[in-house]
Structures are given as structure tokens and as C-alpha cells.
Amino acid sequence: MVKLDDIKKECKSILEEGKVKYIVGYKRNNNYYMSIPAFIEKIEETDQLIWDPTCVYNLVRFLRDEKLRKERQKTPDTRPIGVIVKGCDSRAINVLLQEKFIKRENVYIIGVACEKSGVIEKKKLRKKFNEKNIKQIEFGKDNNFIITTEKGKTTISAEEILAERCIECNNNTPVIYDVLLGEKVERSLSEHFRSLEKFESISTEEKWNFWKKELDKCIRCYACRSVCPMCYCDECIADSISLAVKPDTTAEEKAQKIRWVEKSPVSSENFSYHLIRALHLAGRCIDCGECERVCPVDIPLRYLNKKMEKEASEQFGYTAGLDPEKPALVSDFKDDDPQDFII
Amino acid sequence: MEEKFEPKIIAFLCKWCSSAGSDLAGVSRMKYPPNVVPITVMCSGSISPNYILSAFKDGADGVLVSGCHPGDCHYIKGNYYARRRITLVKELLEFIGIEPERFQMSWVSAAEGAKYTEIIKDFVKELEPLGPQNKLRSNL
Amino acid sequence: MQMILSKMNFSSWLKKLNSYRIFAPVKSGEVWSYELVEKPENIILDYPNTIIPPKKVLFPQREVLLEFESSSEQEIKLKEVIPEETPSVIFGIRSCDASGLAKLEKIFKGGFEDLYFSKRKNQTILVGLACNIPPSPDCFCTSVGGSPYSKDGLDILMTDMGDEYYVESVTEEGEKLIESAIGLFNDPEENVKKELEKIHLESEKKIKRYIKDIDKISSKLPEIFETEFWDKESLSCILCGICTYSCPVCHCFDINDEVICTFPLKGKRVRTWDNCQFPDFTMHSSGHNPRPDKASRLRQRIMHKFNYFNENCMELLCTGCGRCISKCPVGIDIVEVLEKVRVYEK
Ligand code: SF4
Ligand code: SF4
Ligand code: SF4
Ligand code: FES
Numbered sequence: 001m002v003k004l005d006d007i008k009k010e011c012k013s014i015l016e017e018g019k020v021k022y023i024v025g026y027k028r029n030n031n032y033y034m035s036i037p038a039f040i041e042k043i044e045e046t047d048q049l050i051w052d053p054t055c056v057y058n059l060v061r062f063l064r065d066e067k068l069r070k071e072r073q074k075t076p077d078t079r080p081i082g083v084i085v086k087g088c089d090s091r092a093i094n095v096l097l098q099e100k101f102i103k104r105e106n107v108y109i110i111g112v113a114c115e116k117s118g119v120i121e122k123k124k125l126r127k128k129f130n131e132k133n134i135k136q137i138e139f140g141k142d143n144n145f146i147i148t149t150e151k152g153k154t155t156i157s158a159e160e161i162l163a164e165r166c167i168e169c170n171n172n173t174p175v176i177y178d179v180l181l182g183e184k185v186e187r188s189l190s191e192h193f194r195s196l197e198k199f200e201s202i203s204t205e206e207k208w209n210f211w212k213k214e215l216d217k218c219i220r221c222y223a224c225r226s227v228c229p230m231c232y233c234d235e236c237i238a239d240s241i242s243l244a245v246k247p248d249t250t251a252e253e254k255a256q257k258i259r260w261v262e263k264s265p266v267s268s269e270n271f272s273y274h275l276i277r278a279l280h281l282a283g284r285c286i287d288c289g290e291c292e293r294v295c296p297v298d299i300p301l302r303y304l305n306k307k308m309e310k311e312a313s314e315q316f317g318y319t320a321g322l323d324p325e326k327p328a329l330v331s332d333f334k335d336d337d338p339q340d341f342i343i
Numbered sequence: 344m345e346e347k348f349e350p351k352i353i354a355f356l357c358k359w360c361s362s363a364g365s366d367l368a369g370v371s372r373m374k375y376p377p378n379v380v381p382i383t384v385m386c387s388g389s390i391s392p393n394y395i396l397s398a399f400k401d402g403a404d405g406v407l408v409s410g411c412h413p414g415d416c417h418y419i420k421g422n423y424y425a426r427r428r429i430t431l432v433k434e435l436l437e438f439i440g441i442e443p444e445r446f447q448m449s450w451v452s453a454a455e456g457a458k459y460t461e462i463i464k465d466f467v468k469e470l471e472p473l474g475p476q477n478k479l480r481s482n483l
Numbered sequence: 484m485q486m487i488l489s490k491m492n493f494s495s496w497l498k499k500l501n502s503y504r505i506f507a508p509v510k511s512g513e514v515w516s517y518e519l520v521e522k523p524e525n526i527i528l529d530y531p532n533t534i535i536p537p538k539k540v541l542f543p544q545r546e547v548l549l550e551f552e553s554s555s556e557q558e559i560k561l562k563e564v565i566p567e568e569t570p571s572v573i574f575g576i577r578s579c580d581a582s583g584l585a586k587l588e589k590i591f592k593g594g595f596e597d598l599y600f601s602k603r604k605n606q607t608i609l610v611g612l613a614c615n616i617p618p619s620p621d622c623f624c625t626s627v628g629g630s631p632y633s634k635d636g637l638d639i640l641m642t643d644m645g646d647e648y649y650v651e652s653v654t655e656e657g658e659k660l661i662e663s664a665i666g667l668f669n670d671p672e673e674n675v676k677k678e679l680e681k682i683h684l685e686s687e688k689k690i691k692r693y694i695k696d697i698d699k700i701s702s703k704l705p706e707i708f709e710t711e712f713w714d715k716e717s718l719s720c721i722l723c724g725i726c727t728y729s730c731p732v733c734h735c736f737d738i739n740d741e742v743i744c745t746f747p748l749k750g751k752r753v754r755t756w757d758n759c760q761f762p763d764f765t766m767h768s769s770g771h772n773p774r775p776d777k778a779s780r781l782r783q784r785i786m787h788k789f790n791y792f793n794e795n796c797m798e799l800l801c802t803g804c805g806r807c808i809s810k811c812p813v814g815i816d817i818v819e820v821l822e823k824v825r826v827y828e829k
Contacts, residue, residue: 029814031620031692031816031819032620034814036814039719061721062718062719065718068776123513126513132620217511219535219544219724220724221724222723222724223721223724223725226723239761239763247769247771249770259742262739262753263737263757264741265544265545265755294723294812296725297514297534298512298513298514
């Protein structure tokens with residue numbers, strides 16, 4: 001397991017050398033057992049850093065904020081920012097590089113290997129514990145988790161509260177980094193697409209009933225979109241303006257804009273939003289699970305993206321975020337791509 | 344007597360092949376059901392999933408995407424890109440519980456008027472038992 | 484009017500109210516929300532709190548304001564859609580949410596009367612449930628002028644006394660609701676009244692979060708308007724809509740025309756919730772955005788709640804329900820932000 005001291009040491013040294021402007025990592029939430037994102041600028045602040053199974057956030061999301069901030073500043077500090085990434089998160093960086101949204105020199109990547117563990121899933125945790133009583137969750141030996149409650153410490157086997165996506169993950173080691181902490185260990189806890197199995201045996205109507213019930217709950221808070229490192233479009237079809245208005249956008253252009261999705265949280269609009277989002281993330285989603293985690297009404301969004309991931313992998317042999325030099329899934333084709341369904 | 348359900352099909356046809364193919368069917372006076380509203384686009388590669396979803400939203404019972412045969416695209420590669428993209432759309436629609444028959448893709452060249460009429464005939468036949476498509480229809 | 488209702492009689496009371504539409508917290512999966520209940524006898528009042536506050540019943544997320552249709556080239560017909568609400572009762576409202584509705588009333592029925600809101604509000608009776616145990620570790624109602632058993636905004640307050648509810652009417656409407664089934668209720672004995680007082684006082688002590696010197700913070704806010712404070716505090720914000728949509732008093736909305744058919748023109752003018760955290764909220768049609776970044780948006784949320792509204796209406800636009808703290812996906816904590824405002828030095 002990666003030692004917290006190693007993370008702190010690395011962060012201290014790059015801050016000391018002035019290599020980075022600041023570092024995005026994890027720190028403790030003062031009132032809660034979860035971690036929260038930490039923005040570390042000063043050497044002494046590195047003591048706040050933590051590394052535990054509650055480090056769920058995909059911090060790559062914040063590279064977009066940094067980019068916007070720089071665009072607004074007249075004389076921006078052009079040094080890179082440091083970011084702590086897990087295996088899945090690192091692939092998000094590759095996607096952003098592939099799409100030329102960021103440059104490699106904009107970011108200093110501190111890769112942390114999950115080895116045989118991963119992060120927790122709150123939904124699973126809640127089934128076993130009263131969240132209010134939890135004080136802390138730590139990595140234990142043999143890939144177990146140690147949970148501290150008011151009553152003391154309990155050890156719980158990883159699979160019981162490990163995020164489903166971690167169980168299915170086969171990129172437990174970062175694929176791009178400036179420094180890698182922890183060890184590269186092979187592991188395959190389970191089938192890569194096991195969570196989709198339950199959809200294979202159900203009928204069309206059952207599928208529809210499932211998704212209708214789930215997506216009708218959506219309140220269109222767009223937390224799923226806001227948290228996603230890949231949802232960086234200036235112009236999202238779901239926004240009421242739905243075009244990036246720049247000073248040189250003409251009145252004509254504004255008037256001609258089509259409204260694909262209305263803001264109303266009704267069934268048809270919710271489906272449009274989520275289907276388009278899933279399609280736009282096909283070949284880009286790296287299954288960090290953030291969208292599903294943040295949804296306030298517990299919509300299992302991950303299945304949509306996972307389904308696209310599965311088709312990309314099985315039909316086109318493509319996995320998102322492995323190689324920034326290769327063309328993206330939908331900007332590429334092979335002569336012999338499957339076409340059995342085409343008449 | 345109950346009125347027979349007449350499915351409405353929106354067909355996105357590329358200008359260079361499929362649309363020309365449908366024209367050929369027309370000028371050759373081949374018979375096919377009048378259930379289809381053709382929309383000509385420049386290339387099958389230009390069809391955004393938004394088009395497909397909004398057709399379903401506006402009440403299409405079935406949607407057809409049709410382009411030139413592989414290798415024949417006027418823009419060389421458009422239909423190859425379309426093939427990938429449409430595969431994903433198709434898989435996703437099925438995954439959320441839309442009947443697979445409702446969304447189809449075909450290759451129709453400018454000479455294949457007859458093929459076009461067959462596709463439409465079969466499509467209508469497949470849609471009839473399904474009844475109207477209400478799942479994705481706008482409920483604003 | 485102060486009465487005792489045995490829990491066994493609760494569903495009989497609800498059955499008597501069959502001329503009303505009844506809303507109550509309903510659980511689906513792990514999520515509670517206020518819904519119209521078909522079978523009131525199934526209502527469970529033992530619930531933490533809903534994700535979305537009861538404002539959604541009176542101020543729905545989507546509301547059709549008017550319908551338009553062009554009958555000929557020259558003429559467009561407009562039809563105003565004013566809600567014809569049947570009398571309703573909302574059961575199980577927490578005190579914080581009830582005071583939220585009272586604040587919303589000041590906004591929607593203050594200087595200008597919003598018919599859509601007020602038609603509903605006038606027909607709705609609010610039955611509250613005191614929080615003997617705070618439903619969330621993030622509750623801080625007592626810091627913002629509320630309490631776990633506050634009657635502000637309610638028509639009736641119920642308190643769970645174990646096998647029975649202590650039912651107090653606050654308004655005439657509430658009294659009528661009790662009287663309509665008076666046979667089910669008993670008069671409380673003196674010792675029960677004492678017991679009630681004890682439960683209420685203890686519930687207050689169980690609130691863990693507290694904002695110190697809220698008045699000072701309120702007046703200090705304008706002084707730090709132009710500082711770096713907001714940049715720092717908003718770093719982790721992802722600009723989603725959770726904190727505002729789940730807030731019992733956030734009330735910003737957007738109005739759009741939803742065109743159903745372009746020829747002949749037909750559609751609806753619709754009001755939907757909107758919020759100050761979305762990047763397009765303040766976007767001008769010129770492309771200029773006066774609140775261009777996260778800092779200015781977090782600042783707006785805090786300023787509106789703890790300063791602007793306070794200056795206009797002499798109260799805070801926050802009820803201490805703690806939802807924005809519990810639900811924020813990145814742990815932004817309004818109580819902590821305010822504490823940092825309190826100690827901030829330029
Ligand atoms: S986070 Fe959940 S509720 Fe919010 S927009 Fe996404 S799916 Fe809808
Ligand atoms: S879609 Fe969800 S799981 Fe995929 S990258 Fe975005 S936030 Fe992560
Ligand atoms: S403060 Fe939290 S809940 Fe509010 S917009 Fe920011 S991230 Fe979302
Ligand atoms: S032009 Fe026909 S598919 Fe591209």
C-alpha cells in the first residue's frame with residue numbers, strides 16, 4: 001500500500017523546487033469521515049494531505065478550472081499544477097491530452113497505484129453501517145478496510161464496500177505519470193463488465209421500466225456533468241443557451257440555435273440529456289464513477305457509460321485513455337468494423 | 344372498425360447515394376408504403392445522434408439511417424465513421440429498452456431503388472406489430 | 484388547541500381527510516421525497532429528511548405559465564394557465580422546511596403576488612413534525628433563528644411522544660383540520676405537557692453545528708466582497724445545482740418557451756428552477772458574464788442568504804436544514820465557510 005509519507009514527501013519536494021504552482025490532492029473533511037479535494041500551495045500545507053479509501057474524487061476535473069482561470073488572467077503563472085491520480089483518473093488525463101484540451105506540460109502527475117485495493121462505495125457502506133457513526137476508514141492489511149466508529153475498529157473485507165468500478169477495474173496502476181508511488185501489481189478481482197450482466201437476461205420492457213423509473217427521478221442538477229473531467233464543453237446541448245456565446249457571436253447565430261433538450265425535468269428531456277451524455281462519453285469515459293457518486297437521487301448512471309465502454313471494447317477493440325497519441329474512438333474506423341446490423 | 348396503425352418512419356438519407364436511390368424508386372414508379380418521411384443529409388457521417396433522438400421525440404415510430412456502401416462515400420470516409428457512431432446509438436437505444444426494430448441502418452446506392460423499397464416495406468412490416476413509439480416521445 | 488393523538492389513530496385521521504390531496508415523505512430506494520400519496524394510511528413519519536424540500540409542492544420545478552398557439556398568420560392566441568389547486572395537506576414537514584416556506588411566501592407574495600405560488604399556498608395546510616433527534620448531523624437551525632420544534636410557517640405542529648403524537652394547532656386552518664376528526668383526539672394531561680417541553684429542550688441540545696456571531700458575519704460580508712477569500716473557498720466547487728435545488732429557500736427560476744410545433748406555432752411558456760451556480764445563469768446575450776467564475780458564484784450564494792436578504796427582509800435566507808452540506812459532492816460546508824468569514828482578516 002502506498003505510504004502517505006511518500007506522497008507528502010513528493011509533494012513537499014516539488015513545491016520546494018517550485019516545479020508546480022499548486023497541488024490538487026485529498027484532505028480530511030473536518031466533520032465527516034470522507035476526504036475532500038485539497039488545493040496545496042504552501043509546503044507546510046502538505047501535512048493536510050491524506051490517502052485512504054475515501055479518496056474517491058477524480059481530481060483531473062480541476063484541470064479544467066485551472067485552464068479557465070489562466071484564460072482570464074492577463075499574466076498567468078504558467079507553471080504546471082500537480083495532481084494526485086489513481087489508475088482510472090490517470091486515464092482521464094490521457095483523454096484530455098488526446099483531445100488537446102490540455103498540454104502535457106500543464107500538469108505534473110503524481111500517480112498513486114491502488115494495488116489490490118481501491119476506494120469505497122457509499123451505497124454499499126450505508127447498508128452495513130450507520131454513516132453518522134463512522135469516524136474514519138483506512139486501508140488495512142490484506143486489502144481489507146478498517147472502519148473506526150464510536151464503538152471501536154472493525155475490519156471488513158474489501159469486496160464488501162469496495163466500489164463496484166474498482167472491483168471491475170483493470171487499470172489499477174496509473175498509465176501516465178511523472179512519478180509513480182506504490183507498486184504495479186496485476187489483479188483482476190472480477191469480470192470487467194460484470195455489473196452489466198444483469199441487463200443481459202432481461203426483456204426490452206424490463207429494461208425500459210428500469211430506466212424510466214431511474215431517469216424520471218433526475219432533477220437536472222447537472223452534478224453528473226459538472227463533476228466529469230470529460231464534460232468540459234463550453235457548449236452543452238443541455239444548457240438553456242446551448243451555445244457558447246462569445247463577443248463575436250452574431251444575433252443570427254443565436255437565433256438559429258436549435259434547442260435539443262429543454263430544461264424541464266420531464267421524462268423525454270431527461271432521456272435526451274442522459275442518452276446524449278452517454279454517447280458523448282463513449283470512448284472517453286474512464287469509469288471513475290464520479291457521476292454516479294454525486295447524483296443526489298442515486299441514479300445508477302455508471303451502467304450507461306459502462307455499456308458504451310463495453311461496446312467500444314468488444315466491437316472496436318478500443319479502451320479510453322490508454323494512449324493519447326491514438327485517434328479517439330469515434331474519430332477512427334477500421335475497414336472491417338462490424339456491420340451485421342446494417343441492411 | 345379500428346383504424347389500422349400506420350407507423351411513421353423518419354429516414355435520414357445521404358444525398359449522394361441513398362437519397363438518389365429513393366429518387367430512382369420514385370421515377371421508376373416502384374411501389375412502397377407512404378409511411379416514410381425522407382430527410383436528405385449531405386452524408387451519413389453528418390448524422391448526429393441528436394437528429395435520431397429528436398426524430399423519436401417528435402413522434403417517429405421508426406428511424407432509418409442510410410448511406411452509400413462502404414468504399415463509395417462521396418466524402419470517402421463518412422459512412423465508416425457513421426457505422427461506428429450508429430452502432431453505439433443502436434446499442435444504447437436497445438440497452439435502455441427501445442425495441443431494436445425501431446432503429447435501423449442500411450447501405451443503399453443510387454442504383455438500388457429496388458433495395459430501398461424493400462427496406463421500407465420490411466421496416467413498416469416490422470413496426471406494425473409494435474404499435475406507436477411513445478417511450479421517447481416528447482412529453483412537454 | 485393542544486391535543487393528543489394516539490399513533491394508532493393517525494391513519495384514521497388521515498382517512499377522514501379524504502377531501503384533501505395529501506403529500507408526505509415517500510421512500511424510493513434510499514431517497515425520500517415529498518409525493519402525492521394515494522394511500523395515506525401507509526404514511527411513515529419516521530424519516531430522516533427529503534433530498535428536495537417541500538418547496539417543490541408549492542413551487543414545482545417545472546410550471547407552465549401560459550400556452551400559445553397561432554391560429555392564423557396574424558393572430559397568436561394566448562392562454563394563461565393558473566393552477567386550480569384542490570385543497571391539500573402536506574404532512575411531516577420539518578420545522579426548518581416550514582420556515583423556508585414562510586420565507587418563500589415573503590418572496591412570492593411580498594411586493595408582487597405570484598399567482599402560481601399563492602394559489603397553491605392558500606389551499607395548502609402544513610402539518611409539521613418536530614425533530615426530536617436532528618435528522619442530519621449537519622443541522623444548524625438554531626443558529627439561523629429556528630429551532631427543531633419551531634412553529635414558524637406551520638398550521639399544525641406534531642411531536643412524537645412515543646406511542647402518541649402531541650398535536651398543536653398554530654392557525655385556524657390547523658384547528659379545523661383537528662376538529663374535523665375531533666373524536667380521535669384527547670386532551671393532554673399536565674405531565675404530558677411537561678414531558679413535551681422536556682423533549683423539545685433536549686432536541687435543541689442535540690444540534691451539533693453552530694454558527695458563532697451570525698449578525699457580525701452578516702454585516703462583515705460586504706467588507707470582504709472584493710477579497711481573495713472567495714477564490715480560496717470555491718476552489719473545489721464544481722458548479723452543480725445540488726446546493727440550490729435542495730435548498731428550501733432558493734427560489735431562482737428561468738423562463739423558456741417550449742415550442743411543440745413550429746408551423747403552425749404552438750407551445751408553452753414554462754418556468755423551471757434555475758440557480759446561481761450554473762455558468763449560464765448570469766450569461767448576457769452579448770456573451771458577457773458578470774459572474775464569470777466559481778468565486779463570484781459562491782460569493783453570490785452566501786451574500787444573498789446572509790446579507791442581501793437580511794437587508795431587504797430583516798431575516799436570513801437560510802433555515803439551517805443542512806442539505807447543502809450533506810449533499811455537496813465536494814464537501815463545501817456553509818457553516819465552515821461562514822466561520823472562515825468570521826475570522827478572516829484581509
Ligand atoms: S446528478 Fe443525478 S439528478 Fe443531477 S442531473 Fe445528473 S442524473 Fe440528474
Ligand atoms: S462519465 Fe462518469 S465515470 Fe465516466 S469519466 Fe465522466 S464522471 Fe467519470
Ligand atoms: S457548493 Fe457544492 S453543491 Fe453547490 S454548486 Fe458547488 S459543488 Fe455543487
Ligand atoms: S455521401 Fe453517402 S454516406 Fe457519405
